[in-house]
Amino acid sequence: MSSAFTTERVLSVDHYTDRLFKFRITRPQTFRFRSGEFVMIGMKPAEGEKALVRAYSVASPAWDEELEFFSIKVEDGPLTSKLQKIEPGDELILGRKPTGTLVLDALTPAKRLYMFSTGTGFAPFASLVREPETYEKFDEVIVTHTCRLGAELQYSADVIGSLPEDPLVGEEAPEKLRYVSSCTREDHATKGRITDLITSGQLFEQLGVPRLNPETDRVMICGSQEMIADTKALTMEHGLTEGSNAKPAEFVVEKAFVG
Numbered sequence: 001m002s003s004a005f006t007t008e009r010v011l012s013v014d015h016y017t018d019r020l021f022k023f024r025i026t027r028p029q030t031f032r033f034r035s036g037e038f039v040m041i042g043m044k045p046a047e048g049e050k051a052l053v054r055a056y057s058v059a060s061p062a063w064d065e066e067l068e069f070f071s072i073k074v075e076d077g078p079l080t081s082k083l084q085k086i087e088p089g090d091e092l093i094l095g096r097k098p099t100g101t102l103v104l105d106a107l108t109p110a111k112r113l114y115m116f117s118t119g120t121g122f123a124p125f126a127s128l129v130r131e132p133e134t135y136e137k138f139d140e141v142i143v144t145h146t147c148r149l150g151a152e153l154q155y156s157a158d159v160i161g162s163l164p165e166d167p168l169v170g171e172e173a174p175e176k177l178r179y180v181s182s183c184t185r186e187d188h189a190t191k192g193r194i195t196d197l198i199t200s201g202q203l204f205e206q207l208g209v210p211r212l213n214p215e216t217d218r219v220m221i222c223g224s225q226e227m228i229a230d231t232k233a234l235t236m237e238h239g240l241t242e243g244s245n246a247k248p249a250e251f252v253v254e255k256a257f258v259g
């Protein structure tokens, strides 16, 4: 196996639905990343076989001693058909070079940070809501997670629900963070796609905040290709410009892991 990877051990696995699960693995001391970044992971290949790896957002914050991931299960997915069967004690391979644009460094300072996610696109935000720097940089943090069904929101509800007891952000997060979950194919307190909630203004009314404004707001977007394209277009219509590590600006996007 190439030295671009280390071998890590699975510590825990939690299945939420037949489509979603979370797992935690050991973190090598040499592994450094910024909250919100992604890394390549895969099953440990048999002798002589080529490793099959995919990009996964790290869902745990940069300070955590373990690494957490939130994954989709696809029955005939080349990687996830196997990955969904992992158990504690199994070995996985982990890339040595995390990277990505959903990082605080890629945004210019402002008052409010929005994180818009669908499906497993919540993963990088599970990292960032547990990152103290998020609350140092922003006065208000609004996280949205939209899924087809209510059961698919369990992971984000658990992560957000655990924040008051968090050792590092337990004080700031409950004061500054608001979580909006919505479903598109089942009854839920908030119903509808994030794009519709933005367009109709329902999201802002519900939160009692003005519409997106480049003067005060920064945005991070993570979901499917289509969700990103549509949410990005709306964000740009509100006057925000896209940033990157090299040139921080007002919003950033990243595609969630699929298959």
Ligand code: A2P
Binding pocket: 118, 119, 146, 147, 148, 183, 184, 185, 193, 194, 195, 223, 224, 226, 227, 228, 230, 231
């Ligand atoms: P919908 O049920 O209307 O398709 P998926 O599981 O397919 O990735 O979808 C996750 C969530 O993202 C679903 O609630 C889905 O709504 C929503 N979604 C899918 N496409 C878009 C899009 N282009 N813009 C906004 N939300 C989307």
